[in-house]
Amino acid sequence: xxxxxxxxxxxxxxxxxxxxxxxxxxxxxxxxxxxxxxxxxxxxxxxxxxxxxxxxxxxxxxxxxxxxxxxxxxxxxxxxxxxxxxxxxxxxxxxxxxxxxxxxxxxxxxxxxxxxxxxxxxxxxxxxxxxxxxxxxxxxxxxxxxxxxxxxxxxxxxxxxxxxxxxxxxxxxxxxxxxxxxxxxxxxxxxxxxxxxxxxxxxxxxxxxxxxxxxxxxxxxxxxxxxxxxxxxxxxxxxxxxxxxxxxxxxxxxxxxxxxxxxxxxxxxxxxxxxxxxxxxxxxxxxxxxxxxxxxxxxxxxxxxxxxxxxxxxxxxxxxxxxxxxxxxxxxxxxxxxxxxxxxxxxxxxxxxxxxxxxxxxxxxxxxxxxxxxxxxxxxxxxxxxxxxxxxxxxxxxxxxxxxxxxxxxxxxxxxxxxxxxxxxxxxxxxxxxxxxxxxxxxxxxxxxxxxxxxxxxxxxxxxxxxxxxxxxxxxxxxxxxxxxxxxxxxx
Numbered sequence: 001x002x003x004x005x006x007x008x009x010x011x012x013x014x015x016x017x018x019x020x021x022x023x024x025x026x027x028x029x030x031x032x033x034x035x036x037x038x039x040x041x042x043x044x045x046x047x048x049x050x051x052x053x054x055x056x057x058x059x060x061x062x063x064x065x066x067x068x069x070x071x072x073x074x075x076x077x078x079x080x081x082x083x084x085x086x087x088x089x090x091x092x093x094x095x096x097x098x099x100x101x102x103x104x105x106x107x108x109x110x111x112x113x114x115x116x117x118x119x120x121x122x123x124x125x126x127x128x129x130x131x132x133x134x135x136x137x138x139x140x141x142x143x144x145x146x147x148x149x150x151x152x153x154x155x156x157x158x159x160x161x162x163x164x165x166x167x168x169x170x171x172x173x174x175x176x177x178x179x180x181x182x183x184x185x186x187x188x189x190x191x192x193x194x195x196x197x198x199x200x201x202x203x204x205x206x207x208x209x210x211x212x213x214x215x216x217x218x219x220x221x222x223x224x225x226x227x228x229x230x231x232x233x234x235x236x237x238x239x240x241x242x243x244x245x246x247x248x249x250x251x252x253x254x255x256x257x258x259x260x261x262x263x264x265x266x267x268x269x270x271x272x273x274x275x276x277x278x279x280x281x282x283x284x285x286x287x288x289x290x291x292x293x294x295x296x297x298x299x300x301x302x303x304x305x306x307x308x309x310x311x312x313x314x315x316x317x318x319x320x321x322x323x324x325x326x327x328x329x330x331x332x333x334x335x336x337x338x339x340x341x342x343x344x345x346x347x348x349x350x351x352x353x354x355x356x357x358x359x360x361x362x363x364x365x366x367x368x369x370x371x372x373x374x375x376x377x378x379x380x381x382x383x384x385x386x387x388x389x390x391x392x393x394x395x396x397x398x399x400x401x402x403x404x405x406x407x408x409x410x411x412x413x414x415x416x417x418x419x420x421x422x423x424x425x426x427x428x429x430x431x432x433x434x435x436x437x438x439x440x441x442x443x444x445x446x447x448x449x450x451x452x453x454x455x456x457x458x459x460x461x462x463x464x465x466x467x468x469x470x471x472x473x474x475x476x477x478x479x480x481x482x483x484x485x486x487x488x489x490x491x492x
Contacts, residue, residue: 014167015240019261020110021170021320022327028272029291029317030110035273037204037212037286040197042277047268048226053263055227055435056234058428059264059395061418062402067241067258068415069405072487073358074338075241076398081342081486082409083401087467088473090344092397094337094463099235099390100332104365106383107325108372110137110255112140113380114321117289118314133378144373150237151322155329158355166326174268176316180293181272183309184279187300191275192281197222203283204286216445225445227435229387231395233269236324237261238391240330256416277472288459291317306352329369333361342486343474345466350485386433387451390434390459399429412443 009205066079074081077093122143127135154165166369194207197219199205200364205212216222235260272293276285280296288295292312298306340350353362402425406411418424439442440453474482 014164016168016257016261017170018327019240019257020239020264021166021173021323021330023234023261023265023324024177024268025107025236025320025324027233027320027324028269029293029313029320030114030437032276033282033285033288033292035226035229036282037267038214038275039195039212039225040199040219041195041217042197042282043193044219044222045226046270046273046277047253048223049230049266049273050184051223052227052230052234053266053407054287056230056262056266056429057259058424059399059432060237060259062399062428063241063258064256065218065238065414065418066398066402066405069412070487072338074342075232075335076239076274076394076401077335077339077342079374079401080397081483083404084397086342086344086482088468089342090339090463091460092394092401093181093339093344094460095390095397095467096238096394097335097423098334098459099232099394100328100388101365101368102383102387103235103324103328104332105375105411106373106380106387107321107328108144108148108369109380109383110138110321111318111325112144113377114291114314114317115143117138117291121373131374131376132249132378134378136374136376136423140371145370146324146370147325147337148366148369151325151329151369152362154212154326154356154364155333155365156353156359158357166323169323171319172212173316173323176312176319177268178311180297180316181275182310183297184300184467188275188279190278193277193375197285201283215443215447221445228446228448229384229388230382231391234262234265235387235391236265238394239282239327260389263456292392293317294422295355302322325369329365330358332365335359335361336364338486342482343470343477345463347473358471363441382449382451382455385448386455386459389436389439389448389452389456392432392439396429396432396436399425399432403429431449467492 019102035045036042039048063075067075070078070082072078075094076096077089081089082090116137121135122139125137127137128141129136198213199214199216199222202211203483205214207213213216214225216225240258240261276293276296280300285292285296291314294310294317297309297313300306301309336345336349337352337360339345340347349358349360349364351358353359402418403422406422407427420427435446439448441447442450477485
């Protein structure tokens, strides 16, 4: 277990910055034109994120009740352990860990990709090799490796150090985004939002290489198309449950930050989609280089103003990239540690240092982060879709955990009870189950892509193998001892 919460100095505000910063990250800057084209325009994409509130807030409310009930690293894994059994806990935890840990190389890829656009000299000359058609250069590998080591060093100092960095970066990226949104409204035109919905432009959509292929044919479908990736871009709130062992003060307040961070992120994304769509013709916006949100401004404001805005948005994008990278680094390591404490995976991953840092988990995260710059930018979309599918599975099991815990363990202390009680929990569980199933149906607008499905199956098989391999370590322990490993002093 980690040290006493009072010694950590990590408040509810810190956790909001950790969660919100991990959610909004860099996606708003580098992926916003992709959201527009995937949904058929900025309006359906913006509406889609507002509709995501209907899906995400009930799930976040489940965490809001469960986190202060069981304030331990592991989050959904620990909840499933108490509500179901160790097998379901393994499924939930391993899915969440996969979703978490593949965000880390995603960020490492993004930093090299973004800097490659900003500093063309980084990609001059012959590449070392190509992956899925994406060239990889020695200079970008070096940048990704250095950034990975810096993030690792900060997180090895403990959550308080990571939280301080997160707070500073989070405030900065929000400020940059607000400046960009206001500038887009000043220089824009409502005609840029038209056509409100369109998936017929041959320069954007089609079957040829480099064109978008979408399964929806109506604005209704376009609004829901964002769901297949929204789980990835809204998942940062999961960093809050993973760090709750280090919380100080009111745990109920910490739980509420989950709902607040999710709600603010959905509104944040929707507003930026409407503002940037207003600022520049969205069908031309589709072809702008990353970070697209920054690349728009030299075209919108020729001269010094456009250049200044470009750099403000670009620096904000880089700050956002680090907030997600930083937030998920510790969250991934803590989840791996929590699973190992319950012997759901080999106990070697349970090791902590004097600061309560999950040492071996951090090393695993560092290795995966270092791998990111070596695989190239074309792995970004497959990693996004895979993580979205894995998050959906974990959230579905968490919602059902709340339902079962309310039914089978009414005696457990609940510092916070969600509005609507059991009915809200059932709504979240049923809704997430439907979304999860649709994510694996090819004709569904929620479908996460063929490659993501293959990655998901392979990843879950690896988790099953780890569970079986650690069976010998579980065999010598009673159920109470395994529960002690997962919950420690918070056995409920």
